[in-house]
Amino acid sequence: MRMRLSWPRLVLALALLIALAAALVAWLNVRGEDALTGFADSFAATPEQVARGAYLARAGNCAACHTDRGGAAYAGGKGIATPFGTVYASNLTPDARTGIGSWSAAQFWRALHNGRSADGHLLYPAFPYPNFTEITRTDADALFAFLRSQVPVAQANRVHALRFPYNLQASLAVWRALFFTPGVYEPQPAQSPQWNRGAYLVRALGHCAACHSPRNAFGATRDSLELSGGLIPLQNWYAPSLTSSAEAGVADWSDAEVAALLKTGFTPRGAALGPMAEVVFRSTQYLDDADVAAMTAFLKSLPQAPAHRAATPAIGKEAFAHGAALYEDHCASCHGASGEGGRSPQGVVYAPLAGNRKVLLESPANLIHIVVNGGFPPTTAGNPRPYGMPPFGPSLKDEEIAVLSTYVRAAWGNAAPAVSALDVLEGR
């Protein structure tokens, strides 16, 4: 061996490497930032901006995280459970000490666009700035104007409860260097203004990808798999793919059906339940018709992956009969003896289960969730008195729910993998 490094040299080389890496990470964390002094700090909001900001805050569903259950509007405090620990949403009211009362519009823009707080510290991407980075400066200023018009609430931000090493700014800096690039929405000239508006709403403000895209082991969504479906961390809900006609893709839906789902939370094909019920309740029901039409145009244009179906194992005669009996006892009075759905004089109110994509998703997570916990679609102007699904978790055993779910996934021409009692146990 000719190469022989002395200890001091090795240490020096290592130190240099570390310094270089740190410099790179640091640079990657502030690239694309505008100078804060580049914007006028005296911010005078117009009434139009405040009204526009109120609309945009709903489109972005800011309150879903920044308003705690029973808490003051936008005063933060709600805990967002992640695989890395709990992140607490911050106070967005204009309180000078605990909220954003002393922020400048430029600092607010930097938070949305670059994921850095007013004092410069790096924000956790539970705040979906990988999506919000594409929000325009005009919209950011309107949001700022709206938030500044709120009643100030003195409520100190809670310290995040994240495990080591996720609790370190240095770790977050590395994460950002690897997975975050500030961006702007680049309109596609080949597409219509309506399509571009829809793409902007879905990708930036609506941050649909925060749930509907898969995440890697570090919790980052993957651009190449945008909107192709993702398991929502720690909630046992699967946000189905918007790019598959077998899941939640809407390429073959009518415009009216997509609009109905976003505006009312209900279509005769099925209702928004679980996390999507919240999205409709707090956000999409308030979008104006033009924006709903724009989102519809964009969502319908998404390329649809060919349906991939796992082979359905044959179900034993006995299990099938047991499932059929449970279905007859517990489900048929609403969903029909052959899974054809239920109709009141007003129209379909209980989704057909035959051919139902929620039932047939490869992951049984949502089906189990719905059978165990039941639920109501959201109340909206278009569906003010929703029908509900009873919870069967209290009255049926795991094995029974598994047999029942397997039956529903195999009867009436349905074909999806069987559900095991272990699946149910995990989903409870």
Added chain:
Amino acid sequence: MSAASAGSPQAVPDTLAQRMQPCIACHGKEGRATQEGFFPRIAGKPAGYLYNQLDNFRSGRRAYPTMTYFVEQMSDAYLHEIADHFAALDLPYAPPQTVGAAADELARGEALVRQGDAAHGVPACAQCHGATMTGVLPAIPGLLGLPRGYLVEQFGAWRTGQRKALAPDCMARVATMLTPTDITAVATWLSSQPAAVGPAPAASLARPLPLTCGSVPP
């Protein structure tokens, strides 16, 4: 052929009772509670009380995951309609759950319910919940037909802050005045009582409330 075209949908009624099928899974047929188990009767409770509870679950003042999950995306208008629906149900009560309790425990429970405990400043249950314990309109609940375990747990939840009402939270004050032994005595006596015939809430209070309650309009 699409399986969905196999048949036309099942006819279901356009009623609130049909919409509220999820409720009876735990609260029993028509919300009258079951003879076993933990879940409280909701049928015939004053509408103001029921609405307050639905709102409490929605707003985090009460914590029960299934209830929160059901009401968190519901409008005020729908919660009022649901409360009115169950309040209007006038249904027979099941026989009392608790049988054969010890005489001294029953005596202590009855004393607390009817007279309170003046020495410790505890008002009688009957002062607010009505002489027949069937509640007072518009927002004070009846206490009969509730499982003993449910009653005990509610007192515990008030003492630990798990259950709250609109401030000032008078029941939280009462719960902290009572000893654990007193709480179980009250729950034992209440859950031993058969409900009176025609167990409707009283129309109004006989006397002003001994405490100020945020959940009861003045």
